[in-house]
Amino acid sequence: YFKNQEATANARDEEGWLRxxxxxxxxxxxxxxxxxxxxxxxxxxxxQ
Incomplete structure (x- = not known):
């Protein structure tokens, strides 16, 4: 996520796959x- 390192880190699993x-x-x-x-x-x- 642009300028949001925490969200970017949470979007990936322990193997580096993007959720x-x-x-x-x-x-x-x-x-x-x-x-x-x-x-x-x-x-x-x-x-929604």
Whole structure:
């Protein structure tokens, strides 16, 4: 996060992966596929 080191640190796990909320799989060739979301969220005019 821009000029927010604490938020940036909290967005990464202990292995350095960025927490995005996406659910991914990695195949035998090392290709990453996004297959879903942990939480579906739509914001409209500040409402969730």
């Amino acid at each position: 995005t909320g996406d659910v991914c799989i990695i195949d035998k060739r090392g290709l990453v596929y996004i297959v879903g979301r942990i939480k579906e969220l739509i914001k409209y005019k500040a409402y």
